Amino acid sequence: MKLSISLFTLLAGGLLFASCKKNDNAPQTVYEMQDQMARPAINTVFVSTGEKDMFNTTIPSQMNAAFFSKFKTKLLALNPGYTTNALGQTADQLIGLLSIDVLNASTTAPTTFFDGTNILTGRALADDVIDVELLILFGGPTGASNPTLTSDNVSANDKPFLTAFPYLSTPH
Amino acid sequence: MKNIFLILICCISVFSCTNHSATIADEKDFSSLLETVQPNRHLQLLEMDMNFWNSRLQKNNSDLVAQVKMASLYNRQFQYSGNINDVHKSDSLYHAANNLQKHFGSGIYRSLAANCVTQHQFKQADLYLDTATAMGDDRFLTSLQQFDVKLELGQYNQAEKILNSFRYKNTFEYYIRSSKLEDHKGNAEESIRMMEKALAEMESAKNEHLILWAKTNLADMYGHHNKVEDAYRLYLAVIHTDPHYYQAWKGIAWIAFSHDRNTTAAKKILGWLKANHPVPDYDLLLADIASFENDLTAKKNYINSFINEVSKPAYGDMYNKYLFNLLTDEQQNYTAAMRIAETEVNNRPTPQSYDLLAWAVFKKGNTSEAAQIAKAQVIKRTFEPTALFHTGVVLKYNGNKSLAKKYLTLALESSFELGPLVTNEIKQELRTL
Numbered sequence: 062m063k064l065s066i067s068l069f070t071l072l073a074g075g076l077l078f079a080s081c082k083k084n085d086n087a088p089q090t091v092y093e094m095q096d097q098m099a100r101p102a103i104n105t106v107f108v109s110t111g112e113k114d115m116f117n118t119t120i121p122s123q124m125n126a127a128f129f130s131k132f133k134t135k136l137l138a139l140n141p142g143y144t145t146n147a148l149g150q151t152a153d154q155l156i157g158l159l160s161i162d163v164l165n166a167s168t169t170a171p172t173t174f175f176d177g178t179n180i181l182t183g184r185a186l187a188d189d190v191i192d193v194e195l196l197i198l199f200g201g202p203t204g205a206s207n208p209t210l211t212s213d214n215v216s217a218n219d220k221p222f223l224t225a226f227p228y229l230s231t232p233h
Numbered sequence: 234m235k236n237i238f239l240i241l242i243c244c245i246s247v248f249s250c251t252n253h254s255a256t257i258a259d260e261k262d263f264s265s266l267l268e269t270v271q272p273n274r275h276l277q278l279l280e281m282d283m284n285f286w287n288s289r290l291q292k293n294n295s296d297l298v299a300q301v302k303m304a305s306l307y308n309r310q311f312q313y314s315g316n317i318n319d320v321h322k323s324d325s326l327y328h329a330a331n332n333l334q335k336h337f338g339s340g341i342y343r344s345l346a347a348n349c350v351t352q353h354q355f356k357q358a359d360l361y362l363d364t365a366t367a368m369g370d371d372r373f374l375t376s377l378q379q380f381d382v383k384l385e386l387g388q389y390n391q392a393e394k395i396l397n398s399f400r401y402k403n404t405f406e407y408y409i410r411s412s413k414l415e416d417h418k419g420n421a422e423e424s425i426r427m428m429e430k431a432l433a434e435m436e437s438a439k440n441e442h443l444i445l446w447a448k449t450n451l452a453d454m455y456g457h458h459n460k461v462e463d464a465y466r467l468y469l470a471v472i473h474t475d476p477h478y479y480q481a482w483k484g485i486a487w488i489a490f491s492h493d494r495n496t497t498a499a500k501k502i503l504g505w506l507k508a509n510h511p512v513p514d515y516d517l518l519l520a521d522i523a524s525f526e527n528d529l530t531a532k533k534n535y536i537n538s539f540i541n542e543v544s545k546p547a548y549g550d551m552y553n554k555y556l557f558n559l560l561t562d563e564q565q566n567y568t569a570a571m572r573i574a575e576t577e578v579n580n581r582p583t584p585q586s587y588d589l590l591a592w593a594v595f596k597k598g599n600t601s602e603a604a605q606i607a608k609a610q611v612i613k614r615t616f617e618p619t620a621l622f623h624t625g626v627v628l629k630y631n632g633n634k635s636l637a638k639k640y641l642t643l644a645l646e647s648s649f650e651l652g653p654l655v656t657n658e659i660k661q662e663l664r665t666l
Contacts, residue, residue, distance in 0.1 A: 091401060105337055111369030113338065232285055 094118050099164040101190045106139075107132045107159065116162075125160050132160045139198065140207070146197045147204040148180060155197065186222050186229070191215075257465045258489040260498050263472060267505045271476045276313050282306055300330040301341070308348060313477065315512035317352075317547045324348050339365035339375065346378055353550045355385045355581050373399075380410050387583035389417065405434040405443065409450075419616035421458050428454055445471050449480045456484065457618075457650050461492050479510045486518065491652045496522050513542040517555055525653055536563060553577055557589050567597045584615035592623045595630070604631035612640075618647035622655060626662055638666055 096117045098104065108116040108128070119127055133156045136143060143152050150158070158181075165181045166172070172183030175193040184190065191213045199210040220230040283306050289299035304326035311319035324345065331341040342365040349358035359382050365375040376395050383392035393414060399407050412427035432447035452467035465488050471481035482502055490499035499522055503515045520535035536559055543552035553573050560570035574589040587610035595603035607624045625640035641663050648656035 091403075093401075109369075110338055113370035114372055 094120070097121075097162065099162045100159070100194070102194060103159055103162050107135050121161050121163050124162060125157065128160045129156055132156045136198065142201075142206070143198075145202045147200055147202065148197060149202070150197070187218070189216060256493045256495060257461055258485050258493055258495065258498060260495075260501075262469055263485065264501075266472060266476045267501060273313060273477045273509070275477060276310075279306060279310050279313070283310070295329075297330050297333055300326045301334070304330065304344065308344070308351075311351070313510065315510050317551075320348055320351055321547065335368075338370050339368040340371065342368070343371075343374060343378055346382065350378075350382065350385070351551075353553070353580070355382055358382045359386060377406055377410070381413075384413060384417065385583070386581045387586070389414070405431050405438075405447075408434065409447070412454075416454070417615070421454075425451070425454050425458065441474070445475055445478055445481075449478065449484065452481065452484055456487070457647065459646070459649055461488060461649055464488065477509065479506055482506055483515075483518075487652075490518070490522055490525070491649050494525075494653065496526055513539050513548075513552065514555075516542075517559075521652060521654055550576060550580060553580075554585075554589070557593075561592060561596050565596075567593060571597065584611050585617055585620055587611050588615070588617075588620040588623050591627055595623075595627045600627065600630045603627045604633070616643075618644050618651050619655075621647070622651065622659055625659070629662060629666055634666060638663065641666070 094117070104113070104116060109131075112131070116124075116128065133152060136152060136156060145151055146155060148155075164184060167179075167182035170179045170182040172185050173179050174181065174184045174188035174190045192211070195211045195213065196204055199207040201207070204211070218230065220233045222228055222230055283303065286299045286302040286306065289296050290303060293299075304323045307319045307323035307326065311317070311323070327341050327345050327348070331345070334341050342361045346358040346361040346365070349355070349361065358378075362375055362379045362382060366372065366379070376398065380392050380395040383389075383395065396407070396410055396414060401407065402411075408427045408431035412424045412431065415421075415424035415427060428447065428451045432444065432451055435443040435447050448467045448471050452464040452471070455461070455464035455467070464484060468481040468484040468488070471478045472485070483506065486499045486502040486506070489495045489502065500519065503519055503522075507515050516535045516539040520532050520539065523529070523532035523535060540556065540559060542548075543556060553576060557570050557573045557577075560566045560573065570589075571593040574586070574593040577586040578590050580586070587606055591603045591606040591611060594606060604627050607627050611620055611624055621640050622644035625637050625642075625644055628634075628640060629637035641659050644651065645656065645659050645663070648659070651659070
């Protein structure tokens, strides 16, 4: 029996095969990495369709080596005028961050994608994640460059989130 | 002592005789399901989902997510509605969404290919899957569908190569495809064994939908190989889990007719199916039953209703095989039948398509050419009972009596699958051989 698992960072340490063979008749259990999803839209935008399967089965510790130069080419194709961004990152620094596609979670700082002070300490439901990403890709050192490209112009969910589980609002 | 022995023998033969002809599809097992009105919960859920996504499309008809969701919902609705326009609506939504989505992934190409398969457009399905392969994402999913399409196109070596390329050979995806390939090769036991493994996989995964799918397919296969009681047991389990699993009901109707000769029960089930799942297929079965009952008016009505429906352009080539059989065996319209056979050979050059061609050529009176086609393209290439029957008849009238007997006898072994009418024809051909 094969179990599909979504890979989270903490599972990345080589949980590729865990087969147990108690006897020959028992079904063999195989764990296989099939997909990975961390920061929204990064995989979608930076990985070419032909390399999606490879990216999805590359563990985070090996992502930088495999995808750094490809991500950098893509960044400079999308924004040929890139110098630094509002976080002061050079292209190499930004790609060094993005090419390891994990969702960080701080145990001490507030949970946020970006709140003006804390960056990538987690992700809360109402965080405007796409705008944050567009800003650091296109906004230049002051955040004021390419003003038409730094927002998706969707500033909130259509319907308020719930205050209790499951937190997401009902389908709308 | 001798007497006891004789009595014993008699008992055994009487027992085995009654056992053979006993009714399998007992109406008590399922009539309550036909009588109580069972709302179709699948359709209710689908309707809710469709209302929701439709409201999104009303607000913005280029909403990509809503387009893809609606396309997939129309495809699922077709499984219950039988309305071919649902598939066309699904197609056009997928095409609209793919204008943008093709820049991000190959998923919609796979969905379009699946819709093509539903509509028997196998070459176009193959092209979509080639595009998906070239794009390169989710290659495993693409290769699963590619196997299915290659098999339909008669490209058996390529299909086998794809199957062998699967890394894991102990998965549901592998088992069901291996089962199909073994069935094509005529390895009935291995084919059944693979489908049994597929069912066991889904039972251990507790995947309710695929358990029903695997049980129904396994039941069909048991039927093909004359294990009619095993088939019935599975069909019955399926309809008791989901009374709206039409394929299983059809299987039971076929057992009632083909094995039990209980036309009343078969007609009752088919009437229910027609009311709940309005696809043209059931008229064909009802025509067979009417013919068996010598009700020629009813037979003619069912056949006309079937032909009128499936000749509509919306169905494309979906019902070619059935139209062909009616044109040759019922209406003696061999020119139209020939056109269909040629279309099928062009659409998918499988041994079964060449069987249609050989049969049309034979019916037009060119026996030796028909025999040549059969020898070159059909014999030893398919074990499908209709093809065996046609081959036997063609060879008989071409003067190859011993081979004719061989193929007619082989076809007769599948008399449950072929049904009482064809079985009688085969017996007749064997008698006059």
